[in-house]
Amino acid sequence: MRLLSPLAGFKGDLIRPGDATYGDARRLWNGAIDRYPAVIARCADADDAALALGYARGSGTPVTVRGGGHNVGGWALADGAVAIDFSGMREVLVDARHRRAHVQPGALWEDFDAANASLGLGGPAGIVTHTGVAGLTLGGGFGWLSRRFGLVSDNLIAADLILATGDRVKASEASHPELLWAIRGGGGNFGIVTEFEFELHAMGSQVLAGPVVHDRGRAREVLRFYRDFIETAPDELSVYVNLRTAPELDWVPPDLRGRPVIMLVPCYSGDLSEGARILRPLREFGPPVADLVELKPYVAHQSMFDATVPHHWGYYWKSHYLPPLTDAVIDVLAEHAWRKSSPASYTLVFHLGGQIARLPDDHSAAGGRDAQHAVNINAAWPEGGPQHPDVEWCRAEFRALEPNSTGGVYVNFVDSDEGDARVRAAYGSRYDRLARIKARYDPGNFFRGNQNIPPATPAGKVSS
Numbered sequence: 001m002r003l004l005s006p007l008a009g010f011k012g013d014l015i016r017p018g019d020a021t022y023g024d025a026r027r028l029w030n031g032a033i034d035r036y037p038a039v040i041a042r043c044a045d046a047d048d049a050a051l052a053l054g055y056a057r058g059s060g061t062p063v064t065v066r067g068g069g070h071n072v073g074g075w076a077l078a079d080g081a082v083a084i085d086f087s088g089m090r091e092v093l094v095d096a097r098h099r100r101a102h103v104q105p106g107a108l109w110e111d112f113d114a115a116n117a118s119l120g121l122g123g124p125a126g127i128v129t130h131t132g133v134a135g136l137t138l139g140g141g142f143g144w145l146s147r148r149f150g151l152v153s154d155n156l157i158a159a160d161l162i163l164a165t166g167d168r169v170k171a172s173e174a175s176h177p178e179l180l181w182a183i184r185g186g187g188g189n190f191g192i193v194t195e196f197e198f199e200l201h202a203m204g205s206q207v208l209a210g211p212v213v214h215d216r217g218r219a220r221e222v223l224r225f226y227r228d229f230i231e232t233a234p235d236e237l238s239v240y241v242n243l244r245t246a247p248e249l250d251w252v253p254p255d256l257r258g259r260p261v262i263m264l265v266p267c268y269s270g271d272l273s274e275g276a277r278i279l280r281p282l283r284e285f286g287p288p289v290a291d292l293v294e295l296k297p298y299v300a301h302q303s304m305f306d307a308t309v310p311h312h313w314g315y316y317w318k319s320h321y322l323p324p325l326t327d328a329v330i331d332v333l334a335e336h337a338w339r340k341s342s343p344a345s346y347t348l349v350f351h352l353g354g355q356i357a358r359l360p361d362d363h364s365a366a367g368g369r370d371a372q373h374a375v376n377i378n379a380a381w382p383e384g385g386p387q388h389p390d391v392e393w394c395r396a397e398f399r400a401l402e403p404n405s406t407g408g409v410y411v412n413f414v415d416s417d418e419g420d421a422r423v424r425a426a427y428g429s430r431y432d433r434l435a436r437i438k439a440r441y442d443p444g445n446f447f448r449g450n451q452n453i454p455p456a457t458p459a460g461k462v463s464s
């Protein structure tokens with residue numbers, strides 16, 4: 001008698017070592033990651049994910065989950081594991097009347113933005129459109145609209161999950177509210193999400209946005225101006241700071257390409273004439289060497305930086321949450337940011353606060369509500385491969401900023417070599433509650449191919 005394969009009925013693709021597509025299928029955004037899963041289960045629907053999970057459990061094989069495949073630590077794949085791959089499930093359905101988006105787990109932000117753009121609706125998203133909705137949302141998530149509408153995960157109102165047992169549940173305020181609390185920032189620790197439901201907001205399709213560029217030599221005065229300017233910024237305005245080499249891209253004036261620069265990048269999404277008035281001092285200060293602020297579709301601004309972080313380059317990141325910039329932080333940024341050797345490496349200062357900070361710290365698992373900024377020090381090298389001298393640059397700038405950090409870090413900016421202490425730092429006072437929820441929903445720590453939160457022990461203790 002022939003035994004039925006536990007994966008019989010799987011409708012998507014099962015890709016194994018030796019298959020012609022295996023090499024491509026195991027590539028992630030970060031070309032420094034080189035992992036060999038036992039099978040890549042590219043799902044066609046949620047039932048496929050349940051089958052793959054059942055197979056992994058039955059065979060005692062570890063499991064990983066891939067949304068957009070962008071996590072810098074490469075958690076979407078592990079050697080010898082079953083990789084549940086959602087890259088074939090990218091549909092976004094918008095219910096405009098109820099202002100809801102139903103999003104499949106392989107959708108990218110470009111899919112989300114495209115579905116909303118013509119409807120006068122939107123919601124906070126990551127600032128690079130080829131990043132995955134799933135991992136970004138599950139880690140908390142912020143972008144240009146977050147000061148206005150909150151963290152991405154604050155806008156997650158429900159999710160369908162497959163638990164470690166194979167049971168299917170909906171997490172919402174009405175059903176498994178603790179699970180909803182946990183997946184709004186607690187990552188892939190609690191189950192496999194097969195559909196996200198987001199609240200959407202009415203917004204215009206145009207924003208006033210783009211880089212205001214200064215030479216590196218003026219970094220200190222520009223950063224001090226920036227610190228004062230954003231003190232009175234309305235929620236409709238975010239201003240990010242990018243300390244880098246001006247990239248070789250069409251939108252960069254030719255005489256600036258390759259020059260060390262500091263870019264203040266505003267994105268104003270409210271009333272546009274009011275925006276023009278608010279942005280005037282920012283555009284006049286200096287004066288800048290280039291003012292690339294313009295009225296443009298929000299989706300155009302969203303994708304503006306996509307080409308600066310292409311797939312399959314080598315990347316290594318380190319990050320802190322920061323309070324309002326002190327002179328000490330400004331000195332560190334001005335001294336370290338350009339000590340890199342790769343033109344593609346950069347330091348990016350995200351602007352938080354606004355609606356993010358208005359919710360209490362324990363509103364959800366996500367952190368960063370007490371921070372004014374997240375700083376991401378990004379070593380990037382086009383040659384790919386695991387090693388580059390800028391990894392040391394990145395670590396040095398990280399260490400120099402450490403005394404000025406809030407002590408917290410955004411979990412999605414933690415690289416895979418940073419250890420459990422860093423995951424604890426990401427969750428702070430919310431960690432113990434997460435460990436208890438983990439013990440309820442995944443007591444065997446089946447979902448551990450991630451920034452892991454081990455389950456609290458039966459006595460309620462959190463394992464160290």
Ligand SMILES: Cc1cc2nc3c(=O)[nH]c(=O)nc-3n(C[C@H](O)[C@H](O)[C@H](O)COP(=O)(O)OP(=O)(O)OC[C@H]3O[C@@H](n4cnc5c(N)ncnc54)[C@H](O)[C@@H]3O)c2cc1C
Binds near residue numbers: 126133
């Ligand atoms: C170029 C770039 C730009 C970025 N910009 C931003 C930004 O503006 N704002 C921001 O907040 N973050 C940003 N990030 C960080 C981003 O949030 C993380 O990299 C995130 O992990 C990406 O999600 P993903 O689905 O693409 O990743 P993946 O690597 O596919 O997934 C990461 C992890 O999430 C979990 N996961 C994924 N899908 C599921 C699922 N369906 N069910 C359960 N668990 C799942 C798994 O543990 C998985 O290993 C950026 C990252 C990159 C590379």
